[in-house]
Amino acid sequence: MHSLIIGGAGFIGSNLTDYLLNEGNKVTIIDNLSRGSTNNLNYYLKNNNLNFINRDVSNLQNCKLAFLDASRDISIDEVWHLAANSDIPAGVSNPDIDLKDTFLTTFNILICMKELSIKIINFASSSAIYGDFKDVIINEDIGPLLPISNYGAMKLASEAQISAASESFLQRANIFRFPNVVGVPATHGVILDFVQKLKRNINKLEVLGDGSQCKSYLHVSDLIDAMFVIRKKPSNSKIMLVNIGPLDMGVNVKWIAEQVVSKISPNAKIIYGIGNKGWVGDVPKFNYSTNKLQSFGWAPKLNSKDAILLSINQIINENQ
Amino acid sequence: MHSLIIGGAGFIGSNLTDYLLNEGNKVTIIDNLSRGSTNNLNYYLKNNNLNFINRDVSNLQNCKLAFLDASRDISIDEVWHLAANSDIPAGVSNPDIDLKDTFLTTFNILICMKELSIKIINFASSSAIYGDFKDVIINEDIGPLLPISNYGAMKLASEAQISAASESFLQRANIFRFPNVVGVPATHGVILDFVQKLKRNINKLEVLGDGSQCKSYLHVSDLIDAMFVIRKKPSNSKIMLVNIGPLDMGVNVKWIAEQVVSKISPNAKIIYGIGNKGWVGDVPKFNYSTNKLQSFGWAPKLNSKDAILLSINQIINENQ
Secondary structure, three states: OEEEEEOOOOHHHHHHHHHHHHOOOEEEEEEOOOOOOHHHHOOHHHOOOEEEEEOOOOOHHHHHHHHHHHOOOOOOOEEEEOOOOOOHHHHHHOHHHHHHHHHHHHHHHHHHHHHOOOOEEEEEEEHHHHEOOOOOEEOOOOOOOEOOOHHHHHHHHHHHHHHHHHHHOOOEEEEEEEOEEEOOOOOOOHHHHHHHHHHHOOOEEEEOOOOOOEEOEEEHHHHHHHHHHHHOOOOOOOEEEEEOOOOOOOEEHHHHHHHHHHHHOOOOEEEEOOOOOOOOOOOOOOEEOOHHHHHOOOOOOOOHHHHHHHHHHHHHHHOO | OEEEEEOOOOHHHHHHHHHHHHOOOEEEEEEOOOOOOHHHHOOHHHOOOEEEEEOOOOOHHHHHHHHHHHOOOOOOOEEEEOOOOOOHHHHHHOHHHHHHHHHHHHHHHHHHHHHOOOOEEEEEEEHHHHEOOOOOEEOOOOOOOEOOOHHHHHHHHHHHHHHHHHHHOOOEEEEEEEOEEEOOOOOOOHHHHHHHHHHHOOOEEEEOOOOOOEEOEEEHHHHHHHHHHHHOOOOOOOEEEEEOOOOOOOEEHHHHHHHHHHHHOOOOEEEEOOOOOOOOOOOOOOEEOOHHHHHOOOOOOOOHHHHHHHHHHHHHHHOO
16 A cells, blocks of 8 residues: 655654554655654655655645655555644744645645545544533534634634545545644654753743643554554545544643653742633643544553653653 | 625625615625626615725735725724635535635635724625535534535635634624525526526526425525624624524425426426436535524524525516
């Protein structure tokens, strides 16, 4: 099988590349290296089954050239679309970022897939499409969908465009609604933020918000395991739309801050901000149902706490 | 109050202009006249309370210039965003049309509203955002939202972007999920299509699909009445998202074809196609709940049948 990963040089993409190569696939990556890095792929670039193309698919012409290049020798069987803005606050202050990197990437990829008759897409959507449901349990059938960040809005726009394409030419669209994912190579996120802050000032850690924000976290290894289970699940529907996440209700930011501090600088003072939102567009609390995914027989190996603890160690090692 | 209507020269926009002027508002219309026409506004262009600006807001620079022009003398209190592609099949074959006319219009309008601190938007969304729920009753809280046309996808994308903007700067967003709307000045739709076909050939009427597609229809006068009720409804939420539609379950295409034929050419032969979809992206059956809107005390004056019958007369008159 020839798998094309858009955004394959990023955090999740580079992990996915590893898994797909291990499955015995030929893998082509398209990445503009704006957030990803070939450093994440150094080991694999020596693998004959891996091909890397440096292009920005948010530009249609570049996207077309990249797809032609990717399918020159062997036609593409499936697309994994992981390319997106990953800096949600940046997208809130400048909506162009998510329009371009989170949505137009999807829009252009679908045009190229139609032209080349590629009929399977695996799409990294996000729990951010749900917006703020407060204490309500969020399953896949809940509505209305009122995202509170431009990132969430453009992920929902991408889902919608994929849905319309499923009516017209796609055979199968796996839409994965990602939770907060942790692990390495970390490019953003709360743990990396804390580690870097403590590197700059060993004596204090300033936390956005009052630390009460509670979120669940999944380790990237479990995320990929879940995506593979969903991808192989037979279905009568062209669209397989599934929440991915741990089974627990998550941990709060205070606990994460304390764990990072205890590992790096146990005497550092943790200074909290005000309010239960870290930034505009942040969802403070989140009850994410993964019943559908569990019904497929999947369970994560690590709960939120264990995923965070493992990732703290991995990120500290990576940043030494 | 100074109301700005984007797409105010179109079918619904020109009717809305009438109502807003009658409310005593100052009205500015921005329209690129690609589907609308100043013919729809001839009467009102002599009204001192009406200002018309010919620009295409799918281009950000033009959108900014139009907003500056519109707010030069009197600041804008509310925006009505009715600009969109209205030819759904055209958008299915070329997704650029709905990207540009249905979504980027919304995206650019929100940028301009933020810059000018305009905090109220009234948005013409669509039942097309729901996709095909078969016999399930569609209320505002249903999910997942899997539109089957690019038009529906880009309306959902617009809702999502408005939702994110509500988190950041909007005070009130009224999102109206429109049903099929009939009346004059008709620019598209099944009645106009049938009338024009019979004008070209008085002996036969070819119908897309087998005629069994059942949809509900609302007359434009009832639509505007509903929007005004929703717009004036106090709410704790910044986003007021409401299905608008008649109370009945609708009529099928066969019945509409027979009514048009009986009015224009009683001996014409009606020739049906195959299948219960008129075109890719068409939703064959539709159970649309308007319970929320009814709870506000609203009821339409015309049911689907009466709305169709009135519109047939209006469209025939208009096309004579």
